[in-house]
Amino acid sequence: MTETGFYILFCLQEEMHGYNIIQKVKQMTGGEINIGAGTMYGSLSKMEKDGLIQFVREEEKRKLYKATELGKEILNIELKRIERLYKNSKGEMVDE
Amino acid sequence: MNKVKRMFRIFTISDYEREEKFLREQHKAGFKCVKYKFPGFYYFEECEPEDVIYQLDFNDIKKENKEEYFQLYQDEGWEYVYEVNGWNCFRKSVSLEETPAIFTDKESKIAQVDKVVKERMLPLLVIFLCCLLPNINYACFWLSEGGLERIFRICYCVIFWPLFLSYLWMFLHCGRNLQRLKKDYENGLK
Incomplete structure (x- = not known):
């Protein structure tokens, strides 16, 4: 999963539109990660096609999306992987 | 009425970065792009010289998705310039905080x-x-x-x-x- 994909999926545990996500990610990462409009639009289209997120409703020309069950499952796998990476990077072992 | 100039340039489908650079340079010299006509006519209007990033997005947006697409770019501060053969052109001023880009990874x-x-x-x-x-x-x-x-x-x-x-x-x-x-x-x- 790309970094952009991870942040989008992470944000979409709640209902949000593309611009919301861009702002939230910027805020979460202290301005480190700034997702461009083209990258955001392309990622949302692709993730919707892949069944990771779904369109919920439209609000003032902005489409709101939410993670699907499959999306949540994939996010959890990714979160576990990141947790393992983090623990290992600190020299900790991971229990089975 | 501001001065208008027309330039003819051919950029192939693989030259979009050169095209973006060309438009940025024109704006820096005080000419902002206002229109494009196939196969290569660029129309410029005289303006205050400014460093503005131009970006081309190859995206043949379906009619029902157009509003959402342009809204997202607008929310992100991009000004729509023109749309030709599936290419959408946007521009945004360079600021101290950022050099804008539509693709960030x-x-x-x-x-x-x-x-x-x-x-x-x-x-x-x-x-x-x-x-x-x-x-x-x-x-x-x-x-x-x-x-x-x-x-x-x-x-x-x-x-x-x-x-x-x-x-x-x-x-x-x-x-x-x-x-x-x-x-x-x-x-x-x-």
């Missing part, structure tokens, strides 16, 4: 190159092959003919071969450039 930059190849270059190549290849035979064996037929075929060749070779060169040029662009993105050089 290498995956989406590579995806744009792949899309240009798949949705533009390959269809054009198929059309090219279907139109010109069936006539290649006719343009080859003119020596065996005599009289009027021979003259006719020579005239035909004079048109056919330069056209054929220039198309062929164009595809090779674009294919190579797109490949190079993709490699640069993959290696993080751009």
